[in-house]
Amino acid sequence: MLDRTADNVARATPEPLAKKIRGISDKGLAWLFISPTILLLLAINIFPLFWAIYLSFTNYRANRPNEVVKNLGLANYQRILGDQDIWIAMQTTAHFVFWTILLQTVIGFTLAWLIDRKFRGHAFWTTVILVPMMLSPAVVGNFWRFLYEPQIGLFSYVVSFVTGIPPTNVQMLSNVELAPWSIIIVDTWMWTPYVMLICLAGLRSIPEYIYEAAEVDRASNWRQFWSITLPMALPFIMLAVLFRGIENFKMFDMVNLLTGGGPGSTTEVASITLKRQAFESWRTGYSSAFAIILFVAVFGLANIYVKALNKVKQR
């Protein structure tokens, strides 16, 4: 019945159109459908990348369009790699990435483990925990700035209440020692739920019968956790670490809103330095070289990490 209908349609199709349709292979049709996406990708991702690579070898400045663009060879790269301030910014970034990932993973996994106990009201608490990650970083940055305010901020008053230090002495954003931690606290508050969600998916994917078998073997809760829960959830934890690592390596919004890189350059992470060089000092060639270095660093580290992740999955 279906064959006959298809035959009828084929016979009714005008010959020139039928020829045209017959002329496109399956592969051709597939290319036809994905070509708009590929063109868009080329225009907004690939072309700018190659353009930035080209600019990184020049002295181009976007605010001086009439100036002759000179080829500098590797001079921009040499200057960046020999610039002490750039290395300080990279250290600040590494410090920030390390602590946020550590805290988010530990707290996120603990929360996921607790939520997985399926206690009464766990669905409600899951929703409550997820609220911070649903907010815009601009909103989060602004209201935490108020919370950290030494004279009127709630955070300062809570710290004062607990420690007895006068609230005006709790200067989270202007104290050199505390400012990096103020950003780590906010980022942890906002993104721990994200890590929790991924860990929860990992915990829920562990088959129940493995625990039942362990119970039969009289394995203690502690033993079950170390021998079943953690190893089986590890690929998920590693995935969460990868996502957060990449995101935090290029963290900009929260730092910009909370401290703007200050006090001094205490919280000036690599992305803030990059923005200053590119859009305040207008050293476009130099900042393109810095962006390429950052890109290669993230890309290289992520690749090594993904290989490690695959090994863990294969075990």
Add this chain to the structure above:
Amino acid sequence: MKSTLKLALGLASAIFASTAVSNVAHAEDLTLCWAAWDPANALVELSKDFTKQTGIGMKFEFVPWTNYADRFLNELNSHGKLCDLIIGDSQWIGGAAENGHYVKLNDFFDKEHISMDDFVPATVVGYSEWPKNTPNYWALPAMGDVVGWTYRKDWFSKPELQKEFKEKYGWELGPPKTYDQLMQIAEFFQKRQIDGKTVYGASIYTERGSEGITMGVTNVLYDYGFDYQNPKKAYEMQGFVNSADAAKGLEFYKKLYDCCTPPGSSNVYMGESADAFKSGQVALHMNFAFTWPGLYKDEKVGGDKIGFFANPAGPKGHFAQLGGQGISVVSYSDKQESALKYIKWFANKDVQAKWWALGGYSCLNAVVNDPKFPSSQPYASTFLESMAIVKDFWAEPSYATLLQAMQKRVHDYVVADKGTAQEALDSLVKDWTQTFQDDGKM
């Protein structure tokens, strides 16, 4: 049927004609770009007269100070047509002139008999000339501005505080004439209880992101002997930027920040500084003069409670950081003729007098040298006194790079406690040397 058709055609023609007329009118509208602040509101009010006189409508694009430079320099660099007129910052003049963003106004001034001799000399050099001190004009001085101070007159006049201050420091509590006096006043008020509230000494500029701390610290540096370059040899900075005297000035600013500012003052610029004063937190308040009319009108801290004084003198000089801007015609605008009409109108003496009355700071000699001017507003004489001692930051095409370097070095030392004042200024010389070498000027 015929008459209905005629009526419909007539109506359609009328609608078409009215739309066309209104489109023509809109096509003549000028867009003026500036920062979003109190004087901008005064300019909107003032410009209504221009529209009345010429029939040319005015639209305004005001951007908050924190994004002002980013937004409009992007616009100029991309040869955008958004702004027909722009009131650009004084430091932009070099880049805007060399990159062809502004229309050169010399011929226009000659034709319209607008003389730069009619304007306050410091504002002509600061806002209009590039290269500096040459008769090449790219803007008409529009908004005079300078860093100065306000103080709480009501607190200063409390007898018990006057007595205590005199006993402690040996001189009458009043507006300071020197930096040592300013420090003593700030120390005296720091964490003092006044009317049941803890108050602090001074609010000063410390902002890191744009230009804040530079606009603050330079007031002190100039007075302690800092200079941008050897007056006899351009771009020679060693020993001028980082002289021992300049380092002492930087140390003073840090001492003032450490001892006498309210908690959490690590990122303060115009808005935050004015807020600290308005909320009754500080005895002394550093800010550009444009904030004074608003503060004077403020119910809580204005009127009899506020006083004004010019930047104090230092051991090596008496200067104040220039602010303010000139108005320029954007070279990418399609409406340059109308934009020039606006400049001609704005240069008029009566318009300038009204500009001052509305809260703008006129730079026209005829307005500021009027015998009635010093008594026209409580802050007028302080403004005049301050404008007589101005000095400005680099106005080179690379000003943004030079500014960022200074922001970083000074903030690192003053707020983040990194290194010494001498090291900060030595690093600054290195940064600036690198910038000028990149520009081929050294």
